[in-house]
Amino acid sequence: MNRRIIIVGIGEDGLDGLGARAREAIADAEILIGGERHLAFVPGSAAAQVSWGKDFEHGIAAIRTHEGKRVVVLASGDPLHFGVGVTLLQRFGIEALEIIPAPGAFSLAAARLGWPIAEVNCLTVHGRALEVVNLHLRPSGRLLILSWDGTTPGKLAAQLRTKGYGSSALTVLENMGGVMENRINGYAETWSADEVAPLNTIAVELRADVAAPVWSRAAGLPEAAFRHDNMITKREVRALTLAALAPLPEEKLWDVGAGNGSIAIEWLRLSPSGTAIAIEKVPTRVENARFNARELGVPGLKVIKGEAPMAFSDLTDDPDAIFVGGGLTAALLSACWERLKGGGRLVANAVTMEGQAALLAQRDARGGDLIKVAISREAPVGPRSAMKPSMEVWQLQATKK
Numbered sequence: 001m002n003r004r005i006i007i008v009g010i011g012e013d014g015l016d017g018l019g020a021r022a023r024e025a026i027a028d029a030e031i032l033i034g035g036e037r038h039l040a041f042v043p044g045s046a047a048a049q050v051s052w053g054k055d056f057e058h059g060i061a062a063i064r065t066h067e068g069k070r071v072v073v074l075a076s077g078d079p080l081h082f083g084v085g086v087t088l089l090q091r092f093g094i095e096a097l098e099i100i101p102a103p104g105a106f107s108l109a110a111a112r113l114g115w116p117i118a119e120v121n122c123l124t125v126h127g128r129a130l131e132v133v134n135l136h137l138r139p140s141g142r143l144l145i146l147s148w149d150g151t152t153p154g155k156l157a158a159q160l161r162t163k164g165y166g167s168s169a170l171t172v173l174e175n176m177g178g179v180m181e182n183r184i185n186g187y188a189e190t191w192s193a194d195e196v197a198p199l200n201t202i203a204v205e206l207r208a209d210v211a212a213p214v215w216s217r218a219a220g221l222p223e224a225a226f227r228h229d230n231m232i233t234k235r236e237v238r239a240l241t242l243a244a245l246a247p248l249p250e251e252k253l254w255d256v257g258a259g260n261g262s263i264a265i266e267w268l269r270l271s272p273s274g275t276a277i278a279i280e281k282v283p284t285r286v287e288n289a290r291f292n293a294r295e296l297g298v299p300g301l302k303v304i305k306g307e308a309p310m311a312f313s314d315l316t317d318d319p320d321a322i323f324v325g326g327g328l329t330a331a332l333l334s335a336c337w338e339r340l341k342g343g344g345r346l347v348a349n350a351v352t353m354e355g356q357a358a359l360l361a362q363r364d365a366r367g368g369d370l371i372k373v374a375i376s377r378e379a380p381v382g383p384r385s386a387m388k389p390s391m392e393v394w395q396l397q398a399t400k401k
Contacts, residue, residue: 005063005092007073007085009102012178012199014041022100026074031066033059034074037199047072056087063092077104082124082146105201106144108176112183113203120144128299130155135269135297136206137163139214143204150195153184153202157191160204164212171203172196215296217269219243221262226292228260229284233325236375237349237393238262244347244397245321247271254279254319256308256336257326261289261301264323268298275300277315280326281307309335324348328355333362337400346398351391359396368398 006025011017015026026032029047032039039049050062063071078101079085085099110117121136124146133156136143147153153172160168166189174182174197184193208214215225220239223232233241245253247267251274255264258278267276278301280286286305293301304311309332321344322336328350340346346368350356363370372394379388 004067004096005071005073005088006098006100007075007079007088008100009077009079009083009104010038010041010074011077011102011108012175012181017102017177019100022102025072025098025100028070029072030069031062031071032074033062033071035076038074038076041074052084056084060088060091063088077102078107081106081122082126103177105146105173105176109144109173109201109203112173112176113171115142115144115203117144125152125156129294130159131294131299132297133159134163134295135217135272137165137208137212137214137297138206139208139212141206143202143206145202145204147200147202150198150200153196153200154191154194156202156204157186157188160188164209165206167207167209169205169207172200173203174200176201219266219270221266221296225296226260226262226265227288227295228262228292229288231259231285231326232262233259233349234375234390237373237395238266240371240373240395241323241325241347241349242266242270244395245323245345247274247321249273250275251320252276252317254315254322254336254339256322256324256332257328258285258289258303259326260285261292261303263325264289264301265293265296265298267321268293268301269296272298276302277319278303279306279308279311281305308332312339315339319344321345321347328358330358330361333358334365337362337366337398340400342400344400346396346400348396350394350396356394359394362398363396366398367401368396371395371397 008022008025026042032045032047033050035052052059075084079099081104106122120142122144126146126148168188170186170188172184215221219242220235222235247270249271253267253276255278258264258280261278264276264278278289286303289303293299318339318341320341322340328348350359372392374392376387376389378385
């Protein structure tokens with residue numbers, strides 16, 4: 001195989017843990033690129049060494065500068081599991097790469113703990129918000145988490161306590177595979193290690209406290225799951241709306257007139273590999289949407305303070321689906337339709353006559369299906385109770401041909 005860039009996965013045991021092909025690639029390299037920790041494993045190499053530093057772009061520029069030379073990139077464990085290999089694939093393509101993986105942190109941790117890795121949620125908070133863990137909280141289950149640094153376990157323990165998971169067991173595995181390998185055991189509620197070795201992986205056995213809120217990923221979270229100002233799509237309508245939006249992996253949603261962010265947030269909870277942009281003009285709702293995204297485990301939600309369709313001009317990538325839940329007009333629906341990808345879905349809800357007229361105009365001009373949703377909930381009537389109807393919702397569902 002004659003490819004320009006070779007990515008070698010390497011563990012804390014350094015060269016001793018590598019196979020013959022990986023050793024050969026390193027010995028033959030003219031340029032070695034990696035983190036300071038990785039480069040320290042090959043001090044006697046004759047190759048020029050380039051450190052990533054804090055900016056991957058520096059290393060990528062070095063790869064381009066040395067085009068035609070034998071370039072080897074050193075990476076932690078499995079380069080394609082939350083590793084630098086993903087970035088290099090995106091930049092250069094598999095045709096330019098040879099990838100030689102080593103056992104990664106998840107495999108090493110699972111082997112030490114005796115956890116079947118297919119039954120464990122594996123995630124990373126390296127370079128990501130710690131709140132991504134919230135998406136995976138449930139009364140019982142196991143998580144393996146790649147840390148950002150030595151302070152991550154303490155911060156995670158505090159977050160688990162706040163969310164009602166103080167009884168969860170934590171195991172911190174430091175420097176796995178190296179001479180400094182160590183294990184720290186404890187519980188979130190009593191965790192006292194403010195800082196551990198920078199290279200660590202956290203194993204969590206989830207145990208919810210009795211009063212801990214538990215939120216399913218099924219569409220239609222109760223309104224109590226969100227911080228809101230009563231301007232929120234009701235859970236029954238939200239479930240129907242998300243069914244119509246039909247999120248698929250890696251798809252993008254625009255939530256237009258997003259309010260407190262409930263539709264965009266549930267889109268991401270249903271399809272974590274997808275993306276979503278929430279557009280909202282009211283400042284308090286913008287802050288609510290950002291808060292709700294963090295609390296419900298999807299801090300990657302992009303919330304834009306602005307008014308549609310003017311806000312569309314700053315968005316370069318057209319979406320696979322658009323939901324319009326606020327400020328609905330015929331002009332706004334037309335603007336949304338223009339930006340929607342071919343084959344994309346437009347879903348719009350209206351309760352006012354003006355909004356319903358806009359839905360009819362859109363349907364007549366471009367097709368689609370209209371449904372009417374009528375929801376009643378039990379409410380007290382003096383000493384008794386009765387079903388109290390909510391405002392009827394008209395919903396347009398349309399696919400762009």
